[in-house]
Amino acid sequence: MDFETVIGLEVHAQLLTDTKIFCSCSTQFGAAPNSHACPVCLGMPGVLPVLNKKVVEYAMRMALATHCAINPQNVFARKNYFYPDLPKGYQISQYAYPLAEHGYIMIDTGEGSRKIGITRIHMEEDAGKLIHDDHNPASYVDLNRTGVPLIEIVGEPDIRSPEEAAEYLRRLHEILVYLDICDGNMEEGSFRCDANVSIRPRGQKEFGTRTELKNMNSFRNVQRGLEYEVRRQQYLVENGEKIVQETRLWDDAQGVTNPMRSKEEAHDYRYFPDPDLVPVVVDEAWVADIRAGMPELPQAKRERFVNDYQIPAYDAGVLTADKALAGYYEDVVKLCGKPKIASNWVMGDVMKFLNEDKKSIRECPVSAKSLADMIGLIEEGTISGKIAKEVIADMYATGRTPQEIIREKGLVQITDEGALAKTVAAIIEANPGQLADYRGGKEKLFGFFVGQVMKATQGKANPQMVNDLLKKMLALRQAQDDID
Amino acid sequence: MELHQFTIHALQEKIRNGEVSALQIAESVFSRIDAVEGRIHSYIRLMKEEAMASAARADEGIQKGDIQPLTGIPIALKDIVCTRGIPTTCGSRMLHQFVPPYNATAVEKLAAAGAIFVGKANMDEFAMGSSTETSYFGPTRNPWDLERIPGGSSGGSATAVAADECIASIGSDTGGSIRQPAALCGVVGMKPTYGRVSRFGLIAFASSLDQIGPLTKDVEDCAIMMNVLAGYDPKESTSVKAEVPDYRQFVGRDIKGWKIGIPKEYFIDGIDPEVSAAVAKTIETVRQCGASIVEISLPHTKYCVAVYYIIAPAEASSNLARYDGVRYGFRAADARDLSEMYQKTRRQGFGAEVKRRIMIGTYALSAGYYDAYYGKASQVRALIRRDFDEAFARCDVVLTPTTPTPAFKIGEKTDDPLQMYLSDIFTISANLAGIPGISVPCGFSTSGLPIGVQFLAGHFEEGKLLQAASAYEKSAAVEKRRPAL
Numbered sequence: 001m002d003f004e005t006v007i008g009l010e011v012h013a014q015l016l017t018d019t020k021i022f023c024s025c026s027t028q029f030g031a032a033p034n035s036h037a038c039p040v041c042l043g044m045p046g047v048l049p050v051l052n053k054k055v056v057e058y059a060m061r062m063a064l065a066t067h068c069a070i071n072p073q074n075v076f077a078r079k080n081y082f083y084p085d086l087p088k089g090y091q092i093s094q095y096a097y098p099l100a101e102h103g104y105i106m107i108d109t110g111e112g113s114r115k116i117g118i119t120r121i122h123m124e125e126d127a128g129k130l131i132h133d134d135h136n137p138a139s140y141v142d143l144n145r146t147g148v149p150l151i152e153i154v155g156e157p158d159i160r161s162p163e164e165a166a167e168y169l170r171r172l173h174e175i176l177v178y179l180d181i182c183d184g185n186m187e188e189g190s191f192r193c194d195a196n197v198s199i200r201p202r203g204q205k206e207f208g209t210r211t212e213l214k215n216m217n218s219f220r221n222v223q224r225g226l227e228y229e230v231r232r233q234q235y236l237v238e239n240g241e242k243i244v245q246e247t248r249l250w251d252d253a254q255g256v257t258n259p260m261r262s263k264e265e266a267h268d269y270r271y272f273p274d275p276d277l278v279p280v281v282v283d284e285a286w287v288a289d290i291r292a293g294m295p296e297l298p299q300a301k302r303e304r305f306v307n308d309y310q311i312p313a314y315d316a317g318v319l320t321a322d323k324a325l326a327g328y329y330e331d332v333v334k335l336c337g338k339p340k341i342a343s344n345w346v347m348g349d350v351m352k353f354l355n356e357d358k359k360s361i362r363e364c365p366v367s368a369k370s371l372a373d374m375i376g377l378i379e380e381g382t383i384s385g386k387i388a389k390e391v392i393a394d395m396y397a398t399g400r401t402p403q404e405i406i407r408e409k410g411l412v413q414i415t416d417e418g419a420l421a422k423t424v425a426a427i428i429e430a431n432p433g434q435l436a437d438y439r440g441g442k443e444k445l446f447g448f449f450v451g452q453v454m455k456a457t458q459g460k461a462n463p464q465m466v467n468d469l470l471k472k473m474l475a476l477r478q479a480q481d482d483i484d
Numbered sequence: 485m486e487l488h489q490f491t492i493h494a495l496q497e498k499i500r501n502g503e504v505s506a507l508q509i510a511e512s513v514f515s516r517i518d519a520v521e522g523r524i525h526s527y528i529r530l531m532k533e534e535a536m537a538s539a540a541r542a543d544e545g546i547q548k549g550d551i552q553p554l555t556g557i558p559i560a561l562k563d564i565v566c567t568r569g570i571p572t573t574c575g576s577r578m579l580h581q582f583v584p585p586y587n588a589t590a591v592e593k594l595a596a597a598g599a600i601f602v603g604k605a606n607m608d609e610f611a612m613g614s615s616t617e618t619s620y621f622g623p624t625r626n627p628w629d630l631e632r633i634p635g636g637s638s639g640g641s642a643t644a645v646a647a648d649e650c651i652a653s654i655g656s657d658t659g660g661s662i663r664q665p666a667a668l669c670g671v672v673g674m675k676p677t678y679g680r681v682s683r684f685g686l687i688a689f690a691s692s693l694d695q696i697g698p699l700t701k702d703v704e705d706c707a708i709m710m711n712v713l714a715g716y717d718p719k720e721s722t723s724v725k726a727e728v729p730d731y732r733q734f735v736g737r738d739i740k741g742w743k744i745g746i747p748k749e750y751f752i753d754g755i756d757p758e759v760s761a762a763v764a765k766t767i768e769t770v771r772q773c774g775a776s777i778v779e780i781s782l783p784h785t786k787y788c789v790a791v792y793y794i795i796a797p798a799e800a801s802s803n804l805a806r807y808d809g810v811r812y813g814f815r816a817a818d819a820r821d822l823s824e825m826y827q828k829t830r831r832q833g834f835g836a837e838v839k840r841r842i843m844i845g846t847y848a849l850s851a852g853y854y855d856a857y858y859g860k861a862s863q864v865r866a867l868i869r870r871d872f873d874e875a876f877a878r879c880d881v882v883l884t885p886t887t888p889t890p891a892f893k894i895g896e897k898t899d900d901p902l903q904m905y906l907s908d909i910f911t912i913s914a915n916l917a918g919i920p921g922i923s924v925p926c927g928f929s930t931s932g933l934p935i936g937v938q939f940l941a942g943h944f945e946e947g948k949l950l951q952a953a954s955a956y957e958k959s960a961a962v963e964k965r966r967p968a969l
Contacts, residue, residue, distance in 0.1 A: 038585055039584075039585060042811055042812070043806040043811070044584065044585075044586075044806075044811075044812065045572070045579065045584070045688070045806070046565075046566045046572075046573065046584070046588060046683075046684065046686050046687045046688065047567065047586070047684070047685070047688040048683065048684050048719060048721065049721065050718065050719060050720075050721055051721065078802050079800050080801075080805060080849070081809060081828055082805065084808075084810045084822065087806060087810075087811060088805065088806045089802070089805020089808060090802050090805055091802075091808045137824075141810065141811070226885075250497050268853075270801075270802070270846065270849035270850060270851075272798060272799075272802070272854070272858055275690075275691035275692035275722070275799055276688075276691050276721060276722065277721050277722075278722060303582055336805045344551070367816050389924055422506040431508075
């Protein structure tokens, strides 16, 4: 049977505010357990939440970036359930009146660009963390994460394959990071994803029974988890078995999904408006203010790179995947004025070195200025492209300027025609056998002579001049012989 | 007259004149407590040591001319307001050893105004009750008849004032918990407008209804307390940034030409005839003060109790979820796993009435029932509020009985929650509408039990309440009696 896959994703993103959503505790990750936990975090009797306005502003940025309509009045609600990492016995979230609704983002698929709907974006507080003692029957609660602001981005079931799901996530992730509202760190849990997945015979309108997947902490695992789950559901249907609506956990080590214990998901959250908070009123002036402060988003940047710099869409995609990388690239272009050459160097050598060292562009020892200077030196013929490879490796390793390296290593290109002509003549003289073969028709040996000249000049000879001189002198030889 | 029998304003004058010291007042109050507390049980905890130290400090200030609005005045705090370093139990086993690391804003304000804290007053567990019988620490008795309840949930706050075990107190009012015990104990009690007094540090029962307010010996003292308590608090999101007038200016003004609204829905069958008679007399007195009487209608009154007993338990079921034995408070011993720890802790830590309300509230919010219960109740609540908006377009204040009967016997209604709930029938509407209300004494039953009358006004019109109550208090021929203890 031919099946269609239907996927909807729920993404939780931690916002990068300095303080928590309902108190003034720090949101810093990695502090000693419970060192960022005040009476509000602990859910002590009588204490009250006060909303951090920054959280609303950050969430509004995401809402605008994903073309959502912002609700002029949105309301915090309590999601009630018992768990030791949830101090109040309820999570303050939004339910009936979320911050924003009805948005979308565009993703690239094999068949072109596609719109994926965003149902809603709402604000909520994160829960704490349980630490289980491996040696004793005890668990400990760390409430540092309690009250760290989150936005939940609920997507429409518009995704049709695990690859599309991963692509959608990458795009969302990219936008969040571009907006400077989330660090996007999946391992530390700043960007988390749950997936709803079902299958249906192609052409059928109704959705099949869905399962919810949790515990996938990388783009790759989201794709793997979904691929597994789709296969599992197909197997069930093809064998006449029923798909059970349930929550399943992705087991990375085994590469399978397993059902959560049903008791853990048997929740009736009893949502109701939180009487301790007043509705968040968002007027048009506030929205306009946030809109005015929005940075350029990845999609727009890609289009601008293609149009303004005349670089291929592929290059624009690679360069804009990371906001800092795009900024670096633009700095180089501004300084050297050679967009395509700059993109080759950034995407080639610079990214190769960074990837080898698992470093980000922020940690790159080669400044945009140095790279631009190096490109300038190639352009004006001071060094050859080949020498530049050596120079940039040195720049990366030592952080020195290209001028410094070229001066110290004596790498300035030989462009003195008289000197080069002597070398070329000497090489021809020194290799009579190759010369004879060349003249006998083995034209490939031209490369041999170029190589010998470059070797003799330690690569410093201007390649174009070597080519020209060789051609000229070999032709001259031929002419002389013909005369003889 | 002994010092503990005086009002705030009388004592203030004596302090200013140098007639008495804060220590003398505190000593007088604690000697009174020694004499009567064993019979009444107003307090869960006395703070004598701290109080004496505060009084000594107050006297040093007085010597230097530093006299604040409550300097040297012994005040009782309902044990629902958090006091830093002092156990705050909420009348529950769940919190019987809980020591907050912070003060309620109201406590901070009282302390800054020079108040001397006498102790933490007894109350119904988590403020759920109308008789102070559900306290984990045992019931409080009405000073006018020790066989009877003092009302609740702020029973201890009311009896401490009535029996002169303090000069004034604060309570909290979610459905009448200040006004009802004030009426049954013959003192003045005010529930301010929702948002007027900070709820920060007030242990939540029903967050959209809870409000802290004073219980005092007369209306002027109520105004003095409100001057200290009222005001915006950045620590509370529902706190309102409305200007706070000097409430004392309303005391002693007349009410000539005022329109007093009498809602026909509040004068129903089943009201004790002596209460009816006392209120009728009050209406006559108010008329003689130069006010005119207008009959008004609050058509949704009959739904108040039903709406209240959905909204309050619903919020409570969520507010009380934090008492799970994980971080603070009571934790049951011998639990084998997490779920058992939750169950045993909450089974042993909460009393029957609290559990009943958690069950009702959980049910009302459950999937499939929300719309029919909580959703519908919220809609009717909006109608109740509109009733009052319309009423206050026609009158300055509304006058009603505070309670349908005088104080009932201890144990009389403990087995009949519905009867118990009906004792708040006249006070609940103010909480649902968010408006202020005050109860002032308006007479005694033939058996010598106090009766109260309630005035209600529009949002942030506490001044009007004080003016009406003070005008009435001045001209009423209410006999000044003291409980015979």
